[in-house]
Amino acid sequence: MAEGTHMKKLRQASAFLVIGGLAFVVDAVTYNALVFWLDGRGPMFDAPVPAKIIAIVVASLVTYVGNRYWTFNDRHLPPKLSRYVLFVVFNLVAMGLQLGCLWFSRYVLGLDSVLADNISGTIIGQVLATAFRFVTYDRFVFPHENAPASERA
Template identity: 45%
Template sequence: MLTRLRGSVNVLYREMVKFGAVGALAFVVDIGVFNLLRVGGHGGLDDKPLTAKTISVFVATVVAWLGNRYWTFRHRRRASARREFVLFVVMNVGGLVISLACLGFSHYVLQLTSALADNIAGNVVGLGLGTLFRFWAYKQFVFTEELAEDPDPALHVDAEPAPAPAEPTAPAEPPAPARAVTPPGSAGSSPARVRSTPAGAARSL
């Protein structure tokens, strides 16, 4: 039981580390593509920041999906890549809604309207809660199918290791039949006859 628990914790730790690495890469791609389109003079989007942001978010989403499908959750990916990608996008939208909800609550309900407050609410609290939601949602709804052949056996802890087969043992030999011991000189003689003498009939000479 303890070994199984340790294995599950190890799997969760590895998935979280890989998930964080993929998320960091997707974030860099998002920022890079946005700035490349917005201020780099490529694609004619210098005056269209919303279009540039939409494109950068889409590219970052594809990068995040590929990284999670073929690395983070590669032992749980679906057979249908199209269905998996659609579910992935839906869960990302859910994470975005959480971030926007945190920002809106802070800005309009709590009346914390400074730039610092908006960044804390949207990019710290909202982003953190949204990331936790996406990690949970990916495991519950997106990457849910165990592969028949696990490409990473270290991440598979569902089954207990099978005990090693016992070595076959040779069957015990049957004991040898007991041999009758014949006194010397009596070989070939017929079995002795036993005569019974009535009690008290024996006389001493």
Template identity: 40%
Template sequence: MTVVESVLSHTPEPLRSVLIKHRELLKFGIVGGTTFVVDNGVWYLLKLSVLEDKPTTAKAIAIIVATIVSYILNREWSFRTRGGRERHHEAALFFVISGLAVAVNLIPLWVSRYVLHLELPNVSRFAQELADFVSGSIIGMLLAMVFRFWGFKRWVFPDELGKRRRDLSRDEADTNA
């Protein structure tokens, strides 16, 4: 039993029907939760050590690491029935969309730090860290997530190519039978 099937088996109706209908979105959300942990783990590791004075740079590096994890999980799990492009073309599109999403993700953190000046010595260390978390890991990540889901479905893993690939697989199975 897969993770999604396990979750769905414990979900009451009518929510189960909605989740089944939006299974791809559910998988994308699970991948997003995983990469959220990776992103924040790397960010805080860097931000509280070697990049203490450069939180935006630390966040950018963390996002890049999480994006690589995201590509692997989305390609092999969330959108595995979609796509059909050559792998290098698909990866290039994935990283272009993700690169744009990095900019979307960094804007709220940049505004918090450098426009609103929610940083030491203007505010306490606690207020700075709370503002960084809310702007970088909640607002920025939510905006980037919406942008990525739309971009991945539209350009990286389009359903038309996935349908074509599934149809070819069925045709091959019919000719081999």
């Protein structure tokens, strides 16, 4: 890999992690507000999986905007329905990774504390989902496409 390409990938990975960190905060704050609120039992305490879905959807909007306009801003990306469909599909898979971690902790291990939910669904689930998103966004959602000759001139 050429030095310039290596530095470009490093910059993209760094930007992706910053956006991921912001999305992590949005996810965690949204989830904890819905499930635990201030007194330990939020409005969705008994529905942690739907609450996590809401939190992930809100955080996914942050990741799309941040990654499209910062992480992968060097790419010529004409509007395509397929790009949005792929974004949604890959985010559904990533959501499944996060929800699976939360579900396992809640319903298999029987853990329902703030700490357990945040370790399983927000930390472990988010790390797995973020790694998956980086690979799929880079290759499929925001791929390198050549600009038409009329735009290059």
